[in-house]
Amino acid sequence: MKLWGLWAILVWLIAGCSAGGEKQPFELSGVPAAFPLPDSIRFMTEEAKARALLGRTLFYDPALSASGRFSCASCHVPSLAFAGGMDRNVGENSGRGRRNTPALFNLWWQSHFFADGGIPRLSEVTLAPMDNAHELNLPIDTLVRKLRRIPAYQQAFQSVFQREPDPFGVTRALMWFQLSLISANSPFDRWYYEKDQMALSASAKRGYALFISERTNCSSCHGPPFFTDGLFYSIGHENLNEPDTGRARISMSVQDVGKFKTPSLRNLAFSGPYMHDGGLQSLEEVLAYYNRGGDIHPNKDARIKVLGLKEAELSDLKNFLLSLSDTSFTKHPAYRPLGYRD
Ligand code: HEC
Ligand code: HEC
Structure with a gap:
């Protein structure tokens, strides 16, 4: 566990001053003017910013786990676009969940959370x-009692929410921090929105043409600007050792067995391994999977079929996908507390 001086951060937070030009959540940088940011983000209120700042402290604090060893950031790592970096992460009680840790960004525009869409509100995801038992293993009421015993949190919650730490404040602060995670400054964005011809290689441009073509149909599910339509499909990928019914867990419909939420394709350079179970290790593996028409599944979408792409075309597609990676996001100091190192 990395020690990054929680108390220093909290004291700084309560003091309410920005030390040494430290970046704050919602201080967006490099987002193209044409990117569809709603005015509600551009003119974020000071109150929401203060909530996000408290949320950032909570996100990185291992006090949020039963053993004091795990925080949200143990699985959602900032340098990996808040993904987990392995097929499935280990949390409390040495347990591994069934699903891959997704990257976290542009959550403002998502209407369902988790691969099966089982959670409709971001404020509820925290719970x-x-x-x-295999993640943080600390029910919210126990956490709230713990935070009330820490004077710096007492003061921070009073200052931000005008009340002592409670489930409302914890879930809302974390929600505002996560809403502040906006990634829109990749080479693709500079090419597509800012018309910077030099931002993308010729190969990546050819890859984008293939991506939006009827030959591949990729963009019909993963279209710009978010590179996800937020809907649920089966692309045939299953984990045969630990079957996961996906969307059917929520809808109880046999037609939804094996369907998962379309993930965004931004920041793939950081967020592997891929798919709901982390079963595909590399982008080459993912592209080879699509090229052969995927695996057999009764609910597989008709658009997942043999593509017959040649080596050079697969390499163009890969270069395009990599052009959606935004290092200004993964390195943005506003998303890490003072002194945090990964
Ligand atoms: C032990 C690892 C682990 C920890 C700790 C953890 N998460 Fe996650 N997180 C996951 C996994 C795995 C999923 C995918 C769950 C699913 O799809 O069923 C997930 C999903 C999410 C999602 C949904 C994203 C989406 O696009 O659907 C959000 C938001 C999230 N986590 C926030 C948090 C917050 C906030 C915390 C701390 C309070 C946290 N996570 C702690 C592993 C973890
Ligand atoms: C019918 C909708 C659909 C089409 C068409 C489609 N995808 Fe997907 N894609 C999905 C879904 C759903 C998943 C998640 C599957 C899972 O988790 O098992 C996914 C996952 C991925 C992933 C893994 C992302 C991650 O973070 O795990 C990549 C990369 C990807 N698709 C690229 C492509 C490319 C390239 C094409 C075109 C060749 C394409 N997709 C066509 C729906 C689609």
Whole structure:
């Protein structure tokens, strides 16, 4: 566990001043003017910013786990676009969940959370890892009692929410921090929105043409600007050792067995391994999977079929996908507390 001086951060937070030009959540940099940011983000209120700042402290604090060893950031690592870096992460009680840790960004535009879309609100997502014996294993009421015993949190919650730490404040602060995670400054964005011809290689441009073509149909599910339509499909990928019914867990419909939420394709350079179970290790493996028409599944979408792409075309597609990676996001100091190192 990395020690990064929680108390220093909290004291700084309560003092309410920005030390040494430290970046704050919602201080966006490099987002193209044409990127569809709603005015509600551009003119974020000071109140929401203060909530996000408290949320950032909570996100990185291992006090949120039963053993004091795990925080949200143990699985959602900032340098990996807040993905986990392995097929499935280990949390409390040496447990591994069934699903891959997704990257976290552009959550403002998502209407369902988790691969099966089982959680409709971002403020509610927090409760899931807290209740899970293999993640944080610290129910919210126990956490709230713990935070009330820490004077710096007492003061921070009073200052931000005008009340002592409670489930409302914890879930809302974490929600605002996560809403502040906006990634829109990749080479692709500079080419597509800012018309910077030099931002993308010729190969990546050819890859984009293939991506939006009827030959591949990729963009019909993963279209710009978010590179996800937020809907649920089976592309045929299953984990045969630990079957996961996906969307059917929520809808109880046999037609939804094996369907998962379309993930965004931004920041793939950081967020592997891929798919709901982390079963595909590399982008080459993913592209080879699509090229052969995927695996057999009764609910597989008709668009997943043999593509017959040649080596050079696969390499163009890969270069395009990599052009969606935004290092200004993964390195943005506003998303890490003072002194945090990964
Ligand atoms: C032990 C690892 C682990 C920890 C700790 C953890 N998460 Fe997650 N997180 C996951 C996994 C795995 C999923 C995918 C769950 C699914 O799809 O069923 C996930 C999903 C999410 C999602 C949904 C993203 C999406 O696009 O659907 C959000 C938001 C999230 N976590 C936030 C948090 C927050 C906030 C915390 C801390 C309170 C946290 N996580 C702690 C592993 C973890
Ligand atoms: C019918 C909708 C659909 C089409 C068409 C489609 N995808 Fe996907 N894609 C998905 C879904 C759903 C998943 C998640 C599957 C899972 O988790 O098991 C996914 C996952 C991925 C992933 C893994 C992302 C991650 O973070 O795990 C990549 C990369 C990807 N698709 C690229 C492509 C490319 C390239 C094409 C075109 C060749 C394409 N997709 C066509 C729906 C689609």
